[in-house]
Amino acid sequence: MFQSDRGAGSHPSRSLHQTSPIPGPEFVRVLLCEDNEIYRIGLRVLIELEPDLVVVGEVVDVASACSLADLVDPHIVVIRQGLLQNVHEESVRELCGRDRAVLILAETESELDLAEALRAGVRGYLSRWVAAPRLVDGIRALAKDELVLDPAFARHLVQFLTAEPTGPAETPAQLSALNRLTERQRAVALLVAEGMTNGEIGALLSVSNATVKSHITAVSRRLGVRGRIQLAIFVNNNIAL
Incomplete structure (x- = not known):
């Protein structure tokens, strides 16, 4: 399906290009970024042992991932954590755009690395040594717009969400937006901040997953945040909600 990349590990600028048509909508399309x-x-x-997953491209650096992602339109981009060193945060934001999810395979438990990834819009963070079933389940969960986080890193997420904000204070427009949320939007936002999935929120509020996703999209747009992680951070830092 792909051209050979023999020796790619010693030539980090090389990438493998897709040689077959983009798979249909029944597949979760995965782009690998691993040197x-x-x-x-x-x-x-x-990944390709799974009947619903397919690898649509392979690259060995983040710059190549950004370029190839526009061509093969993956749902999920899997990246080794070490390849993000010295990479501008905007490149990661670019990969997280267009409804794509980024799954980082982490080699350390660095809180700073996790915090930076969350700010950039990353929704998946697993150990590089994770068990195979957990990895494929994580890819499927990300394709459903859910958060995927290795338990080993959970304490870092808690610290990140509960830490005192170090950036600029929220603008009056943002605070005003909080007050303009409907009662149902507030409820959904709070449940997202508690780490609940769309399915769990829908079951609790007796609404469909599509309705929950619509509320999250509307709330995120109104608050000027991207993705459920940034929404959770915003909610946890604003008790006025």
Whole structure:
């Protein structure tokens, strides 16, 4: 399905290009960003053993991932954490755009790395040594717009969400937007901040997943945030909600 990348590990600018048509909507399309050839091949084999997942491209650096993502339109981009060193946050934001989800395979428990990833819009953060079933389940969950976080990093997320804000204070327009949320939008926003999935929120409020997603989209637009992680951070930092 793909051209050979023999020696790609020693040539980080090389990427593999897709040689077949983009799969249909029944597949979750995955783009791999991994510079270790053996590990990348293992990821590809593992993912393509699943009947609903397909690898649509492979690259060895973030710049190539940004370029190829526009061509193969993946749902999920899987990136080794080490490849994000010295990469501008805007590049990660670009990968998180267009309804794509980024899954970082982390090699350390650095709180700073996790915080930066969350700010950039990343919704998936698993250990690089995660068990195979957890990895494929995580890819599917991200495709459903859910948060995927390795339990080993959960304490860092709690610290990040509850820490005193270090950035500029919210603008009057943002605070005013909080007050303009409907009662149902407030309820959904609070439940997102508690870490509940769309399915769990829908069951609690007796509404469909599509309705929950619509509320989250409307709230995020009104508050000027991107994704459920940034929404959760905003809510936790504003008790006025």
